[in-house]
Amino acid sequence: MNSSASLFLALRYLRPKRSFVSVITLISILGVMLGVGVLVVVMSVFKGWQVEFKKLVLGFEPHIILVQEPPYEGQTDPANPPPPRTGWRELLEKTRQRAEVVSAEPIAAGTVAAECSKDPVGMEVLGLQPETNNALVKKLARHLKEGVFDLEGDNIILTDRQAADLGAKLGDTVVLHATDTIRQVIREVRDIEDQETDDDKRAAAMGEVVIFSSEVKLVGILRADTAGMRGYVPLNIGQELFNLEDNISEIGVEIADADHADDISEEWMRTAFLPLDWSPRTWMDRFGAKLQDVENQQSLMWFLLLFVMIVAATCVMNTTITVTVQKRREIGILTALGSRARQIIAIFLSQAIVVAIVGCILGLIGGFIVLHFRNDLRELLARITGRDFFPSDIYFLSSIPSHVQPADLAAVCLAALVLCVLAALIPAWFAARVDPAVALRD
Amino acid sequence: MTNSAPLFLALRYMRPKRSFVSVITIVSILGIAVGVLMMIVVRSVMQGFEVDFRNTLIAAEPHALFSAPSAKEGAPPVMADWQKLAAAAKQQPGVLSATPFAGGVVYVEFKGRQTDARIFGLRPHEAAARLDKVRKSLLEGALDLADGTLVIGDSTASQHGLALGDEVDVYPDRSVIDVLHRFRNAQNESDADKKNALLKQIKLKPLKLRIAGVVRDETGGFYSYCSLSTGQEIFRLGDAVSGVAVELAEPEKADVFAKAIATSGAVPAEWKTTLWTSAGEARLAAMGNEQIMMRLILAIIALIAAFSVMNTTITVTTQKRREIGVLTAIGGAPNQITSIFVIQGAIVGALGTLLGLISSFIVLHFRDDIRAALTGLGGGHVNAVDGVFLATIPAQVRADDVALTCVLSLAMCLIAALIPAFFAARLDPAVALRD
Numbered sequence: 001m002n003s004s005a006s007l008f009l010a011l012r013y014l015r016p017k018r019s020f021v022s023v024i025t026l027i028s029i030l031g032v033m034l035g036v037g038v039l040v041v042v043m044s045v046f047k048g049w050q051v052e053f054k055k056l057v058l059g060f061e062p063h064i065i066l067v068q069e070p071p072y073e074g075q076t077d078p079a080n081p082p083p084p085r086t087g088w089r090e091l092l093e094k095t096r097q098r099a100e101v102v103s104a105e106p107i108a109a110g111t112v113a114a115e116c117s118k119d120p121v122g123m124e125v126l127g128l129q130p131e132t133n134n135a136l137v138k139k140l141a142r143h144l145k146e147g148v149f150d151l152e153g154d155n156i157i158l159t160d161r162q163a164a165d166l167g168a169k170l171g172d173t174v175v176l177h178a179t180d181t182i183r184q185v186i187r188e189v190r191d192i193e194d195q196e197t198d199d200d201k202r203a204a205a206m207g208e209v210v211i212f213s214s215e216v217k218l219v220g221i222l223r224a225d226t227a228g229m230r231g232y233v234p235l236n237i238g239q240e241l242f243n244l245e246d247n248i249s250e251i252g253v254e255i256a257d258a259d260h261a262d263d264i265s266e267e268w269m270r271t272a273f274l275p276l277d278w279s280p281r282t283w284m285d286r287f288g289a290k291l292q293d294v295e296n297q298q299s300l301m302w303f304l305l306l307f308v309m310i311v312a313a314t315c316v317m318n319t320t321i322t323v324t325v326q327k328r329r330e331i332g333i334l335t336a337l338g339s340r341a342r343q344i345i346a347i348f349l350s351q352a353i354v355v356a357i358v359g360c361i362l363g364l365i366g367g368f369i370v371l372h373f374r375n376d377l378r379e380l381l382a383r384i385t386g387r388d389f390f391p392s393d394i395y396f397l398s399s400i401p402s403h404v405q406p407a408d409l410a411a412v413c414l415a416a417l418v419l420c421v422l423a424a425l426i427p428a429w430f431a432a433r434v435d436p437a438v439a440l441r442d
Numbered sequence: 443m444t445n446s447a448p449l450f451l452a453l454r455y456m457r458p459k460r461s462f463v464s465v466i467t468i469v470s471i472l473g474i475a476v477g478v479l480m481m482i483v484v485r486s487v488m489q490g491f492e493v494d495f496r497n498t499l500i501a502a503e504p505h506a507l508f509s510a511p512s513a514k515e516g517a518p519p520v521m522a523d524w525q526k527l528a529a530a531a532k533q534q535p536g537v538l539s540a541t542p543f544a545g546g547v548v549y550v551e552f553k554g555r556q557t558d559a560r561i562f563g564l565r566p567h568e569a570a571a572r573l574d575k576v577r578k579s580l581l582e583g584a585l586d587l588a589d590g591t592l593v594i595g596d597s598t599a600s601q602h603g604l605a606l607g608d609e610v611d612v613y614p615d616r617s618v619i620d621v622l623h624r625f626r627n628a629q630n631e632s633d634a635d636k637k638n639a640l641l642k643q644i645k646l647k648p649l650k651l652r653i654a655g656v657v658r659d660e661t662g663g664f665y666s667y668c669s670l671s672t673g674q675e676i677f678r679l680g681d682a683v684s685g686v687a688v689e690l691a692e693p694e695k696a697d698v699f700a701k702a703i704a705t706s707g708a709v710p711a712e713w714k715t716t717l718w719t720s721a722g723e724a725r726l727a728a729m730g731n732e733q734i735m736m737r738l739i740l741a742i743i744a745l746i747a748a749f750s751v752m753n754t755t756i757t758v759t760t761q762k763r764r765e766i767g768v769l770t771a772i773g774g775a776p777n778q779i780t781s782i783f784v785i786q787g788a789i790v791g792a793l794g795t796l797l798g799l800i801s802s803f804i805v806l807h808f809r810d811d812i813r814a815a816l817t818g819l820g821g822g823h824v825n826a827v828d829g830v831f832l833a834t835i836p837a838q839v840r841a842d843d844v845a846l847t848c849v850l851s852l853a854m855c856l857i858a859a860l861i862p863a864f865f866a867a868r869l870d871p872a873v874a875l876r877d
Contacts, residue, residue: 023756024753024756024757027749027752027753027756028749028753030749031746031749031750034742034745034746035742035746038739038742042739113619115619120615120619175626177619177622181622182549182618182619182622183549183556185618185621185622185625186549186551186556186613186618186621186646187554189621189644189646190611190646190648193645193646193647199642200638200642202641202642203638203639203641203642204638204641206625206628206641206642206644207628207637207638207641209625211622211625211626211629213622213626304480304484304736304739305739307476307477307480307743308739308742308743308746310476311473311476311477311743311746311747311750312746312749314469314470314472314473314476314747314750315473315746315749315750315753317469318466318469318470318750318753318754318757319753321465321466321469322466322753322757427465
């Protein structure tokens with residue numbers, strides 16, 4: 001049978017035959033199980049939200065954006081001249097040749113006031129090249145709800161929410177005014193009004209004012225809940241709108257593994273692959289704060305749920321105390337027979353370990369069951385209480401996400417085990433120090 | 443001494459003299475104390491965050507806003523019967539003020555640089571309730587709202603380097619778009635005369651306003667203020683207004699007010715009603731959800747703490763098997779024996795709850811010191827909640843919440859003790875005494 005005397009006795013003392021010990025052991029197991037189960041569910045949902053949010057962001061956000069610094073204005077220091085300027089075409093070619101890059105495309109981006117049948121709405125617009133191998137266009141086209149993702153001609157693709165704000169339907173004409181144009185026009189018109197008093201001269205001067213507005217046709221509508229909140233136009237329209245002429249505002253780079261965006265951009269800067277007047281911005285820079293936020297909440301949760309475990313451990317401690325007092329005589333006999341204190345402690349520790357392991361396994365099973373039925377549970381709760389606990393407009397997701405991470409599970413189980421062992425150690429240590437003579441006399 | 447036998451026995455069985463029972467009782471009490479401590483501290487801090495956020499919104503936003511749809515290009519402003527609406531609003535209970543306003547988005551220009559701002563044109567004497575609120579975040583100048591003056595947010599002021607008394611140009615958002623339309627029409631016109639005529643119509647007269655005050659944007663809600671007639675002039679409303687702003691004595695009941703006024707029929711058709719909660723709707727809903735989740739998790743802590751009590755009671759009843767047998771044999775009724783152990787559970791529950799209550803108030807009192815200590819240990823991650831750095835942790839102790847926590851914890855302890863006590867009392871005395 002058992003080769004270890006301590007383990008043999010531990011299992012024997014757990015056996016329900018003669019006494020009540022089994023009931024309190026069961027309750028301790030239940031406590032550990034609840035603690036583990038809650039931790040598993042909460043951690044998995046948090047992790048899942050993080051994973052889903054990342055997927056959502058990567059579904060529309062370019063992995064890395066390369067932006068050129070504005071030209072240096074004013075006095076230059078002859079001893080320390082500003083870096084030479086590198087043309088975007090040159091850099092684009094260089095970027096495309098790198099192995100880690102899937103695609104690199106010129107982008108003309110800016111903010112516009114868009115107008116259709118309702119009041120003007122401000123939005124961000126990206127001008128993209130309609131190339132077939134453009135990975136960014138490909139991933140955006142996946143969110144198409146109706147129409148086509150066609151970047152040839154005077155077209156615009158908007159999300160359904162933006163279209164609703166504008167009051168635009170497929171095929172409608174949308175007028176875009178770049179924000180900078182609006183400012184420019186205010187300035188120019190005011191200058192003319194200040195300087196020219198004569199009506200005709202004024203009209204002539206007004207005729208000189210160039211405005212960069214575009215009329216585009218709405219040809220595609222994207223799902224806003226997966227495609228972000230941007231509008232997309234052909235590159236040449238973007239260049240026209242934002243008065244870029246032949247230039248672009250940024251280069252959008254798609255890489256093979258988006259998780260390495262930060263490493264890659266760092267490497268580009270370190271190895272001087274990137275000219276000094278260009279700087280990279282990764283999707284993590286833009287959305288890192290939000291992900292960090294979730295991580296903070298997650299660690300807060302860990303901290304809170306640790307208390308569930310601590311309270312569960314007090315249960316285990318109570319059980320061990322009871323068992324040690326119950327087995328006082330037996331401990332006395334064992335000590336009198338020559339067992340070491342270590343061995344006696346091991347008896348009760350292995351008992352606690354058995355409780356912890358069984359509790360962990362049951363907790364994991366319970367947690368997985370709850371996770372599996374999480375969306376059914378939510379519907380049930382919503383039906384009973386009349387309140388949706390996971391509204392998609394707050395959490396961006398239509399169903400409760402979950403992502404089980406083995407490392408998290410291991411950490412949860414380890415925490416349960418360590419706390420249970422610590423809780424059992426204290427009474428076991430005292431029990432082992434009982435004077436056999438006293439124990440046997442009682 | 444005590445004249446109730448169950449109480450006497452309950453206390454006696456807890457006494458540490460001969461056996462270990464006292465130790466497990468203490469451990470149970472500690473378990474409950476930790477549970478109560480967590481429940482009260484976490485709930486209070488979360489409540490504090492929500493109340494803080496709500497107070498910021500209440501202080502910054504108009505409590506209820508009825509706004510007219512914006513006029514179409516060229517069309518005269520819509521004259522709706524706002525007087526009737528204002529009068530009807532004043533009829534409602536708890537309304538401090540219902541005042542007309544002229545507001546919208548403007549471009550503010552100073553020394554060639556532009557920013558946009560949301561502006562509220564109000565009559566100073568009528569809108570006293572609203573302006574009293576704004577006055578709390580006034581940094582410089584005055585809030586008299588004389589005609590031709592503007593009170594601006596500090597972020598705009600610092601962006602432009604504006605000081606009191608500076609003159610800024612203000613353009614309404616709408617007329618800038620109109621100018622753009624005219625330019626487009628003129629550019630599309632091939633006939634030279636017609637084009638000239640169109641170009642002659644282009645006018646963009648700014649309104650020059652003097653800065654009379656600066657308000658803190660963080661607490662003032664990113665609004666600028668001017669007088670009603672100045673607002674009407676900016677937005678070319680004539681005698682019409684953009685809507686009616688209402689301040690309430692009890693902003694928490696804004697939805698009740700909105701419902702009442704909607705049924706009264708005084709709100710003109712096509713007008714939009716906006717309540718202060720809508721400015722932070724998503725976050726308030728998220729906070730509400732978090733609170734419910736948290737309550738669930740905290741209830742599980744209480745449940746596990748109750749398991750501890752159950753364990754203790756089971757141990758005690760088994761320990762006292764013989765005594766229970768004797769008591770039953772000499773005529774102790776089952777409910778008397780049950781009450782011995784239930785009283786024990788109640789004592790454990792009461793002591794644990796009390797201990798948790800006291801320690802939670804200590805923790806809440808020293809929360810900022812505790813955070814400082816934790817930050818020192820853990821490298822600064824404790825600070826950011828919702829991505830916001832807060833100088834102090836808010837906490838709001840609500841009496842009904844604390845009471846609920848205590849009742850819940852006591853009830854769980856009683857139930858936890860009742861189950862084993864019930865079985866113990868039904869012990870056959872012959873069996874118990876024979877063992």
